[in-house]
Amino acid sequence: MPLIMGIDPGLAHAGWGIVSHDGQRGRHVAHGVLNTKSNQPSSLRLQSLFKGLCSVLEEYKPESVAIETLYFAKNISSALPVAQARGVLLLAAAESGIPAFEYTPLQIKQAVVGNGRADKNQVQMMVALLLKLPESPKPDHAADALAAAICHAHTGER
Amino acid sequence: MPLIMGIDPGLAHAGWGIVSHDGQRGRHVAHGVLNTKSNQPSSLRLQSLFKGLCSVLEEYKPESVAIETLYFAKNISSALPVAQARGVLLLAAAESGIPAFEYTPLQIKQAVVGNGRADKNQVQMMVALLLKLPESPKPDHAADALAAAICHAHTGER
Structure with missing residues (x-):
């Protein structure tokens, strides 16, 4: 069955999750999670994320990548480093020849919980339920990445 | 003489400029400028910037890269795509094995004009004067990139 990789973008922690789907349900x-150290220069942290994601893409060869868009109502100075990280994660997909599809947090919640205003706990519980896991995947970044993959499986072009 | 590459980050237009320096003055x-088309998916635009900058770095082999930090007091939705682009430009430096140094717009204006509050025209005139060019380099993105390189030549560790 074809695979979808979901990504929860971040600089210190970027979650990834792989789901297979038969057009109806995901498995x-x-x-x-890819982690980078805050005491490194940003160019090296970005490189570490890029190489890390390229390795996972090479290992699983998903047919598509689903990545959450950024939503920052508040602090722009915390948004910029995450956006830089998101840029290299998108690049890793492009360099691996895999199309990337972008979903807003609202779209992901709507697809996974059926409610665009769902809270984080509800999303994580539904990820476990839909994927028949005994508990929510840890850490949260990985669960959020799986949620993006489920969203693409349910709603996306492939 | 060792070379410095300055970068003015952007998604639609990313400026670059190469300056050689003998420790005292730049030449x-x-x-x-690297341009990307707005009708392409963002992952492919980021890939085009990445490959473009890698080519220029490979051609000139600068010993360091100086890149402007982002400053957005206003519109965060316009900041995020530029930050994503900046991420892949930083990555291109890292993947080329070249250290990247980051300067705020204020530091660059201070170094080039002697006044952190200088306007864009003053910066561009001083770039032409300092580099002994008959007129300001065009487009503006390239002049801003040269300003970042001059800033690093004057003030940076190398």
Whole structure:
């Protein structure tokens, strides 16, 4: 069955999750988090994320990538480093020849919980339920990445 | 003489400029702009910027890269795509093995004009004067990139 990789973008922690789908439902394949150290120069942190994601893409060869868009109502100075990280994660997909599809947090919540205003806990519980996992995947970044993959499986072009 | 590349980050237009320096003054070597088309998916625009900058870095092999930090008091939705682009430009430096140094717009204006509150025209005139060019380099993105390189030549660790 074809695979979808979901990504929860971040600089210190970027979550990824792989789901297989048969057009109707998703099955959990793998998940994880790429971590970078805040004492490194930003160019090296971005490089570490890029190489890390390229490795996972190379290992699982998903047919598509689903990545959450950024939503920052508040603090722009915290948004910029995350956006830079998101840029290299999108690049990793492009360099791996895999199309990337972007979903807003609202679209993801709507697809996973059926309610665009759902809270984080509800999303994580539904991820476990839909993927038939005994508990919510940890850490939260990986669960959010799986939610993006489920959203693409349910709603996306593939 | 060792070379410094300055970068003015952007998604639609990213300026670059190369300056050689002998520790005291800079000499103009080359400048240009990488352009991407707004009708392409963002992952492909980021890939085009990445590959473009990697080519220029490969051609000139600068010993360091100086890149302007982003300053957005106003519209965050316009800041995020530029930050994503800046992420892949930083990555291009890292993947080329070249250290990247980051300067605020204020630091660059201070270094080039001697006044952190200088306007864009003053910066561009001083770039032409300092690099002994007959007129300001065009387009403006390239002049801003040269200003970042001059700033690093004057003030940076190398």
